[in-house]
């Protein structure tokens with residue numbers, strides 16, 4: 173089912189918790205307010221299952237840090253059981269070395285791991301935690317366990333731009349499948365730290381010259397540059413109407429809202445009362461269907477017009 177702008181919903185992005193064991197200075201917290209409430213594995217899988225009727229094929233688990241959920245394995249298993257084709261997770265990687273094989277066993281297909289620096293001191297400055305070695309261990313274990321394609325997330329800022337070449341070399345040597353170069357955006361803490369914003373254009377120019385092959389992904393029309401068995405994907409979500417035109421996702425917040433856009437708190441539908449209300453399963457399913465239909469009807473690209481200059485000078 174497509175929205176008024178011709179965009180399908182295919183991917184459900186689920187915030188499992190707002191708690192995190194890192195404190196990155198740019199954390200966007202998925203555009204959500206901090207909350208204590210948590211949806212249960214059954215509630216999450218019910219929303220996903222109804223979503224399949226509207227086109228949902230994949231689920232991305234995120235946070236906060238999703239590995240802090242004690243019932244993470246059950247959540248993944250239930251999502252696979254209700255028929256979600258691909259379940260992936262975005263993580264800071266610090267618990268991956270102990271969890272990778274268990275995650276694979278219950279059906280997790282792949283992971284994205286954040287890695288913003290290979291310099292220990294800078295890693296700590298960015299994330300607030302002295303955990304670089306542990307994260308590297310986690311990345312290696314996840315590759316061994318077959319959580320692939322394994323993607324590294326590198327948020328480019330003025331603080332870590334000097335790390336980029338090291339990260340590319342590390343990715344190639346370690347057998348990482350993709351490196352995502354992500355632009356800092358002014359959401360969550362990023363609002364107050366946007367002074368560290370760095371444009372990606374000059375890096376993209378070099379990638380264009382060096383790449384063996386260039387592809388455009390249907391999700392967000394993201395460009396993908398092939399370089400020595402590594403795919404470098406450029407993720408420019410801010411003030412980019414092309415990115416929004418290719419947006420195929422809808423979100424389920426930690427406190428039970430169907431959220432139509434990272435940036436929009438005015439375009440979400442609270443379904444907690446449906447999930448926790450005194451209804452039969454059939455009634456719940458019907459009400460969740462109605463919520464999806466409203467969400468699709470009100471969904472719109474956040475950026476519709478090109479903003480040429482948005483970075484602070």
Ligand SMILES: Nc1nc2c(ncn2[C@@H]2O[C@H](COP(=O)(O)OP(=O)(O)OP(=O)(O)O)[C@@H](O)[C@H]2O)c(=O)[nH]1
Nearest residue numbers: 232234260262284323325354407409410419421434
């Ligand atoms: N504005 C906006 N930014 C997004 C969206 N999806 C991803 N991003 C940005 O991309 C970053 C990395 O997202 P991930 O969860 O690692 O990856 P993904 O976008 O699901 O991509 P794949 O795993 O490759 O499918 C996020 O932290 C955001 O900064 C989106 O729909 N809107």
Ligand code: SF4
Nearest residue numbers: 192194196199236264
């Ligand atoms: S690891 Fe992710 S969720 Fe945790 S603070 Fe960093 S950006 Fe935020």
Ligand code: SF4
Nearest residue numbers: 416419433434473474
């Ligand atoms: S509409 Fe644009 S800003 Fe909103 S979630 Fe989709 S890609 Fe992100």
